[in-house]
Amino acid sequence: MPSSPSSEWVAIVDFGSQYTQLIARRTRELGVYSEVHPCTADAEGILARSPVGLILSGGPRSVLEPDAPRIAPAYLREGHPPILGICYGLQALCHQMGGRVEKSSRREYGHAEVRTTARTSLFRDFPSDEPFPVWMSHGDRVAALPQGFGTVAGSKDSPCAAVADEHRRIWGVQFHPEVAHTPGGAKILRRFLFDACGAKGTWRLSDFAERVVRETRERTGDASVVLGLSGGVDSTVAAALLSRALGHRLHAIFVDNGLLREGEAEEVADIVRRHTDVTLHVASASARFLAALKGVTDPEEKRRRIGGVFIDVFRDESRHISGARFLAQGTLYPDVIESVSAFGGPTATIKTHHNVGGLPKELGFELVEPFRMLFKDEVRAIGAQLGLPDEVVWRQPFPGPGLAVRILGEVTPHRLRILREADAIVRKEIAPEAKSLSL
Structure with missing residues (x-):
């Protein structure tokens, strides 16, 4: 243990x-x-x-x-x-x-x-x-x-x-x-x-972050580390923290699946470049995802196909990174807790979380999970300590399959364009309230 x-x-x-x-x-x-x-x-x-x-x-x-x-x-x-x-x-x-x-x-x-x-x-x-x-x-x-x-x-x-x-x-x-x-x-x-218990109450998140940086350096040596960057809170804060340990040896792969919100790919790339020293790889794979979704109307089948294409694209991109031995993930403590029941045994698994399940083992990476023992609010606090902007630290969750899960029926470029424009209008209207954290 x-x-x-x-x-x-x-x-x-x-x-x-x-x-x-x-x-x-x-x-x-x-x-x-x-x-x-x-x-x-x-x-x-x-x-x-x-x-x-x-x-x-x-x-x-x-x-x-x-x-x-x-x-x-x-x-x-x-x-x-x-x-x-x-x-x-x-x-x-x-x-x-x-x-x-x-x-x-x-x-x-x-x-x-x-x-x-x-x-x-x-x-x-x-x-x-x-x-x-x-x-x-x-x-x-x-x-x-x-x-x-x-x-x-x-x-x-x-x-x-x-x-x-x-x-x-x-x-x-x-x-x-x-x-x-x-x-x-x-x-x-x-x-x-x-x-x-006689506790002193000396545990601090800042100390935890420093330990992650130190232990990541010691564990990875001169090897490169690959990070799946979604643009969400967990992966972006992980990129910012691990970049302090690894610098350009941290390779963040951002997959543009064509299912993102308006301007999202450019926004994520800009934030990562301004606030970290990572080597950023943007994989433009819209055509591959849309081809896989052609004719599909069942929501679960959409998720399955999107996940499958993501793994294929990630695998292709990671093969081009020399000396990559480690994969960094934004796994959180609730992901770990919820993956095993309180009682163990054959019914121990409540769900296999997408982070805990991980990418296929055949990729051959060793895992680096800096936030495996932290809760979401603690990750946000570390993000703030690292100087990340509020729009990252307080970003609302956005599903991995993106806009595809909001479309009833087949996902087409025309439907994506309509939904993307509607989403942009709504976000623009609520932006002042969201910025004040009242939403």
Whole structure:
């Protein structure tokens, strides 16, 4: 298991919650690096990397189900890091450590008010005589606590809304502190990270970017690196960052498929030339793409053919680059997380993301993925630090198949021209609002 981009980090054990990625983002916003790992991941390997704390996520299952996911015993043995269980994580802790969990007579979903009932370090910022709003999402409840635990907060329908075993450094909350609907949630996470785990909060994106530059230089040596440039946020910021490590040895291939918006190819080329030192290759392949789309009306078939032609064009262009051994991709952390379920096994793959799946292995490249452990907002922040203009950093997503997916029926030059002109008019009208980031 690889080392962390920070010596101080928190492991988030994922039980399948829709909010798991939010937990990671919130901890990083507080200056503590975190990683998400499925609950089926190698617990010994994770603990060997010395996380300062463990956060057990929520999940859609019930701990009462025979095949419900469980907390790995290694996480609970003596000497474990401080633990915070959230929702399912709380119930799993109580269920596995000798408490009792039962079906709730009334499912709690949405806003609730919680009041502290005992002193605990996690709720130090909340007055003991005033309830505070939280967000609940559960159908089971803790009916009896394991030995050593005490209730520290409760709500109308959840007497054990928060529990603690301060001696063993284990806390659990039935609500979700990571979501915006729990206004004081960041305070709870802060107390866990800094008071319970002893974190210093020294992780910074700028340090991460410097590490990427340094490690990319060391890994690639004198070899050339090929980058698939789409003009989107991820690939453009990757080009800007990697150009600091590689300069002209970074070869960005931009495929003009004839399905782009008005002036887009020229705009992307201009931005890359002004803000990076990469060697830019523009492959004008409109005719090849339109030929492949002739007579095709099914949207999925359009996507398949566009993807196939893109690979062919990319392969042809990359063959002309001498000494190219590496392929850089703008893979993001959510791409990685979403490609594997929380529970592993034969149904582990939720989807094969286009970046994680990658270009065909026969291209023979080793992968360079500078943003593999970052979220989109973190990539935008790096782009801003690198001095990229707002129109790049805050660019709205545009599908890889381009305008083809907006055309009903066959894609023809005439239909593309009409759509391109209409799109340009709309973008021009909303440009002032978009520039102020109100759209």
